[in-house]
Amino acid sequence: xxxxxxIASRANFCSPEAQVITPFLKEESRLKANSSLADFxxxxxxxxxxxxxxxxTDSKSSVASCVEPEDEEPEFPWKSSLHAxxxxxxxxxxxxxxxxxxxxxxKVLQPAARNKGRVExxxxxxxxxxxxxxxxxxxxxxxxxxxxxxxxxxxHEMPWVDVGVVKYLSSQGAPFLCETLGVFLDQTDxxxxxxxxxxxxxFDWCQRGHAPGPDREMELRPIAQQMFxxxxxxxxxxxxxxxxxxxxxxxxxTGASDSRLEVKLIDFSMAAVGRENLVGARGxxxxxxxxxxxxxxxxxxxxxxFALGVGLFLLASQDYPWKSTRPGGCLRFEFASTMGLRAYLxxxxxxxTSKGDCLSQVQSKPLTQLLEGxxxxxxxxxxxxxxxxxxxLWQLNTKSGRLRHEHTCLAGFMSLVQxxx
Numbered sequence: 078x079x080x081x082x083x084i085a086s087r088a089n090f091c092s093p094e095a096q097v098i099t100p101f102l103k104e105e106s107r108l109k110a111n112s113s114l115a116d117f118x119x120x121x122x123x124x125x126x127x128x129x130x131x132x133x134t135d136s137k138s139s140v141a142s143c144v145e146p147e148d149e150e151p152e153f154p155w156k157s158s159l160h161a162x163x164x165x166x167x168x169x170x171x172x173x174x175x176x177x178x179x180x181x182x183x184k185v186l187q188p189a190a191r192n193k194g195r196v197e198x199x200x201x202x203x204x205x206x207x208x209x210x211x212x213x214x215x216x217x218x219x220x221x222x223x224x225x226x227x228x229x230x231x232x233h234e235m236p237w238v239d240v241g242v243v244k245y246l247s248s249q250g251a252p253f254l255c256e257t258l259g260v261f262l263d264q265t266d267x268x269x270x271x272x273x274x275x276x277x278x279x280f281d282w283c284q285r286g287h288a289p290g291p292d293r294e295m296e297l298r299p300i301a302q303q304m305f306x307x308x309x310x311x312x313x314x315x316x317x318x319x320x321x322x323x324x325x326x327x328x329x330x331t332g333a334s335d336s337r338l339e340v341k342l343i344d345f346s347m348a349a350v351g352r353e354n355l356v357g358a359r360g361x362x363x364x365x366x367x368x369x370x371x372x373x374x375x376x377x378x379x380x381x382x383f384a385l386g387v388g389l390f391l392l393a394s395q396d397y398p399w400k401s402t403r404p405g406g407c408l409r410f411e412f413a414s415t416m417g418l419r420a421y422l423x424x425x426x427x428x429x430t431s432k433g434d435c436l437s438q439v440q441s442k443p444l445t446q447l448l449e450g451x452x453x454x455x456x457x458x459x460x461x462x463x464x465x466x467x468x469x470l471w472q473l474n475t476k477s478g479r480l481r482h483e484h485t486c487l488a489g490f491m492s493l494v495q496x497x498x
Contacts, residue, residue, distance in 0.1 A: 159314075159315055159316075159350060159351055160350055160351060162245055163238075163241045163242060163245045163350055164241065166240070166241040166242075166244035166245045166248070167221075167222045167237050167238070167240060167241035167244075169244065174259060174260070174261050174262070175261065175262065175263065176261060176263055177199075177210070177259065177261045177268055177270065179201055179202050179203050180199040180200070180201060180202065180208065180210065180270065181199060181200050181202055182197060182199055183197070183198040183199055183200055183207070184197070184198050185197055185198075186198050186209065189211055189212075189213065191234055192211070192213045192217060192218070192234070192236055192346075193213065193214055193216075193217045194211060194212045194213035194214060194217070194266075195211075195212055196209060196210070196211050196212075197209070197210045197211075197212055198210075198273065199270070206273075207273045207275075208258055208270050208271065208272065208273050209255075209270070209271050209272070209273045209274070210268050210269065210270045210271075211268070211269045211271075212266050212267075212268050213236060213266065213267045213268075213269075214265060214266055214267075215262075215264075215265060215266060215267055217236075218236045218237070218267045220262065221237065222235070222237035222238070222241075225237055233347060233359070234346050234347060235346050235347075236267075236346055238345065238346055238348060238350075239344065239345045239346040239348075240260070240269070242316065242345040242348050242350070243257065243345060244257070246311075246314075246316075249314065251307075251310060253303065253306070253307040253310070253339075253340060253341055253342050254341060254342070255271040255272045255274060255327065255329070255341045255343065256271060256272040257269075257270075257271050258270045258271055258272065272329070273329075274327035274328060274329045274341055275329055275330055276327075276328035276329055276330055276338060277327070277328060278323060278324050278325075278326060278327050278328065279300070279304075279323035279324075279326040279327075279328065279340075279388070279392065280322075280323040280324050280391075282300070282323075282328055282392075283323060283391055283392045283395055284395065288395075288427065288439075289393060289394050289395060289427050289436065289439050289440065290439040290440075291439075291441065293393065294393065294440075294441055294444055294469075297392050297393060298469075298470065298472070299338075300328075300338065300340060300392070301389060301392070301470060302470050303339070303340035304326060304340055304342075304385065304388065304389075305385070305462060305467070305470060307326075307340065307342045308321065308342075308381055308382075308385055308462065309462045309463075311342075311381075312378050312381070312462065315350070315351055315352055316345075316348055316349070316350055317348060317349040317377035317378045317380070317381050318342070318345065318347075318348055318381055318384075319347040319348055319349050319355075319359040319360060319377050319380070319381065320344055320346070320347045320348075320359060320360045320361070321360065321364060321381055321384035321385055321388060322360065322361050322364050322384070322388065323388050323391060323392070325342060325343050325344045326340055326341070326342055326343075326388070327340070327341040327342075327343060328340060328341070329341060347359050347360070349377040352378075354374035354375060354376060354377070355369075355374065355375060355377050355380075356372075356373070356374050356375075357369065358370060359377070359380075360380075360384060362400065362401045362402070362403070362406075363387055363397045363398070363399060363400060363401065363402075364383070364384040364387045364388070365380075365383075365384075365401070365402050365403075366379065366380035366383035366384065366402065366456065367383075367402045367410075367414065367454050368380070368456050369402075370402065370403050370404060375456065376456060379456040379459055380456075382451055382459050382460065382461075382462065383451065383452060383453075383456075383459065385451060386448055386450075386451025386452040387452070389447070389448060389451065390448055390452070393440065393444060393448075394425070394427070394428070394436055394440075395428060396428050398410075398413065398421075398452070399413065409421075412424070413452075414454045417449075418445070418448060418449045418452055419437065419445065419449065422435065422436040422437040422440065422445065423435050423436075423437045425437075427439055441469065443468045443469035443472065444469045446468065446469070447460070447467070447468070447469045447470075
């Protein structure tokens with residue numbers, strides 16, 4: 078049982094407050110409808126590559142429960158403090174306002190199927206600014222976390238945990254959150270309002286730009302820096318996201334140029350708080366670490382690293398590396414796990430070119446090294462976010478001998494990263 082669930086069961090957490098929910102929380106598969114990403118050319122020498130089609134994401138994420146701790150109370154004081162802080166943030170959500178009278182509905186951005194609601198674009202009548210509002214029925218969310226646990230005891234997609242984690246991270250000054258603007262509760266719905274991420278999510282971004290190769294890597298690097306920073310920031314505070322995907326990284330513009338983008342991380346409803354191990358799969362099938370399917374407990378922080386690697390592979394190559402990591406579930410993953418990622422890249426053709434080049438021919442060695450470290454099948458062999466495989470992130474973006482000043486939105490980012498020499 079999750080320690081946060083245990084603490085909540087002892088307390089009186091009956092109502093909501095602020096959370097970051099964002100407009101581009103993609104809940105349904107769109108890749109099937111996107112022939113540019115689904116119908117990519119592949120090398121016939123690798124089994125299954127020419128016939129399978131990947132969905133944008135799974136409409137549902139797998140979930141797991143935490144291993145029951147042996148002791149009634151957390152073993153270490155810091156762990157108890159973290160859970161207490163986040164639980165307090167959930168409790169403070171009781172201050173939700175009654176009605177968002179200052180907001181006017183503009184349009185539905187998309188369904189929020191996992192939370193049985195939808196994401197709406199709204200406009201503030203006070204400022205004229207657009208905001209994103211996630212509307213969820215109270216029949217699902219209930220009016221507070223304790224009531225939610227009582228009504229949905231076996232559920233691990235917990236909206237109030239999302240509220241608490243985001244509020245806690247906001248109090249810590251996390252730079253990668255969309256600003257929370259309010260939580261509103263009426264007789265039928267819970268409405269969580271946040272700043273509008275005007276450039277969509279990273280899945281949309283990855284379908285644009287240069288074909289896989291040096292120019293794309295240069296374009297991708299400042300985005301990847303921010304993704305890695307966000308995950309590392311969470312892990313340093315003993316929070317594992319457990320549902321990392323390109324759909325859960327949003328983009329917002331910070332200047333006139335679209336190249337000046339800030340990355341925002343959303344959807345903490347499956348987050349693991351503290352250093353408890355998990356059992357079973359969480360997240361979307363392409364991103365699930367292989368140890369999730371072994372029937373034993375695993376480290377969710379290592380699993381986050383694997384999911385980050387899948388996202389980076391997708392951003393660099395404009396396609397998923399595999400459909401699933403379940404045993405027997407995808408021949409692509411079986412080949413990569415048996416023969417190694419480098420051998421796999423020699424078989425994978427670049428989908429967006431007619432030349433028939435393999436990914437190994439267009440992808441830089443430092444990026445291959447980084448992906449190889451992140452996507453290790455054995456979690457103990459997987460790269461640390463502090464290890465030397467960060468070399469690719471450190472490279473300067475240059476073109477025609479001239480330094481390109483890319484905006485990363487993270488002042489002093491490189492000073493936060495320790496790279497082994």
